[in-house]
Amino acid sequence: MEAVWSLAGMASAAFVAATLLPAQSEAVFVGLLAAKSVDPLALFLTASLANTAGSLLNWWLGRLIAQRGVEALPPRLRPDPDRFDKAQGWFTRFGWPSLLFAWLPVVGDPLTFVAGTLDFPLLRFMLLVLIGKAGRYAALWAGWASLA
Numbered sequence: 001m002e003a004v005w006s007l008a009g010m011a012s013a014a015f016v017a018a019t020l021l022p023a024q025s026e027a028v029f030v031g032l033l034a035a036k037s038v039d040p041l042a043l044f045l046t047a048s049l050a051n052t053a054g055s056l057l058n059w060w061l062g063r064l065i066a067q068r069g070v071e072a073l074p075p076r077l078r079p080d081p082d083r084f085d086k087a088q089g090w091f092t093r094f095g096w097p098s099l100l101f102a103w104l105p106v107v108g109d110p111l112t113f114v115a116g117t118l119d120f121p122l123l124r125f126m127l128l129v130l131i132g133k134a135g136r137y138a139a140l141w142a143g144w145a146s147l148a
Helices: 003-019 028-033 040-068 081-092 094-100 107-118 120-145
Strands: none
Touching: 003 028, 003 040, 028 040, 040 081, 040 107, 040 120, 081 094, 081 107, 094 107, 094 120, 107 120
């Protein structure tokens, strides 16, 4: 039962960390690896999929903005204008490969939002974001394993 709660906590942390809300999931991921309370592969898959799902929420919010304007979002969920401009610049300059960096702090979450505002194809979006986010958790897992 402890493993189920650990995975649920990881999923929650990873999902929220991928949204426009300020949060992070790396410490939870490494902490659960260190606690050895759950299978590392299950933890990796849970973190990667939940983090991608949080980015999918950003994409959907971006689509909503594109269709109805920023006023359609509750004030708490409206993007910070400076971060949004920076993310738009990245996406405009680097195109779809920038989604592989959706895991980056500060610009990553707004990048996924911008992709939605630009009606970036959903399946390509999910694949690219999953590759980047899974790569980040894989690097954390490998780094932890080399130290443990």
